[in-house]
Amino acid sequence: AQSVTQPDIHITVSEGASLELRCNYSYGATPYLFWYVQSPGQGLQLLLKYFSGDTLVQGIKGFEAEFKRSQSSFNLRKPSVHWSDAAEYFCAVGATDYGQNFVFGPGTRLSVLP
Amino acid sequence: EAQVTQNPRYLITVTGKKLTVTCSQNMNHEYMSWYRQDPGLGLRQIYYSMNVEVTDKGDVPEGYKVSRKEKRNFPLILESPSPNQTSLYFCASIKGGSYNEQFFGPGTRLTVL
Numbered sequence: 550a551q552s553v554t555q556p557d558i559h560i561t562v563s564e565g566a567s568l569e570l571r572c573n574y575s576y577g578a579t580p581y582l583f584w585y586v587q588s589p590g591q592g593l594q595l596l597l598k599y600f601s602g603d604t605l606v607q608g609i610k611g612f613e614a615e616f617k618r619s620q621s622s623f624n625l626r627k628p629s630v631h632w633s634d635a636a637e638y639f640c641a642v643g644a645t646d647y648g649q650n651f652v653f654g655p656g657t658r659l660s661v662l663p
Numbered sequence: 664e665a666q667v668t669q670n671p672r673y674l675i676t677v678t679g680k681k682l683t684v685t686c687s688q689n690m691n692h693e694y695m696s697w698y699r700q701d702p703g704l705g706l707r708q709i710y711y712s713m714n715v716e717v718t719d720k721g722d723v724p725e726g727y728k729v730s731r732k733e734k735r736n737f738p739l740i741l742e743s744p745s746p747n748q749t750s751l752y753f754c755a756s757i758k759g760g761s762y763n764e765q766f767f768g769p770g771t772r773l774t775v776l
Contacts, residue, residue, distance in 0.1 A: 553705075558703070583764075591769070591770075592753065592767045592768060592770050593706075593753065594767075598764060639705055639706065641706075651696070651708060651765070652708075652722075653698075653705035654705050655704055655705040656703075656705050
């Protein structure tokens, strides 16, 4: 069964600074990888996804993520953080077309200082 | 507008009083799923359904039931709620073949006293 770890429970950055949120997964085959964002009191919104092909994927809101098979990682990055990016971020891995064994990481809470 | 809806959004109840949280999607998706979200644990899958009358357990099914009599609806049933089921619940749906891109409902915050 697959698993996902997000080593950082809480990260604080200053507005305008760069951001990297870490995600490591465990899965025997090529995984389907996702990053979701959850703003306070809101549901989950898909930021980006990786299925195959180019290992650097672009998402919404200026986010990107890079799949590194050798490191079993799928880290999320943003070059310049905005105050509105304060939220909780979840990395997730899926193993089939229909979502069985879809596993989320525990989440990383991002705080942004003015 | 394509969406997943859940009702109620907030619910406070007492131990042992049966309740149902409804979930409905208007995208004609085959696959639907229920998750619970707890601090520090992320989202954990409770049950999923691949199509009408086809359901299966996720990672944390104990204390929950589901049914899928219609494609659009996937209610979550707590026959005898207990305080450890206090949580934030999300319903999600997936279009077949879209590689697990899930569309989430707004969530239901349940408190069991």
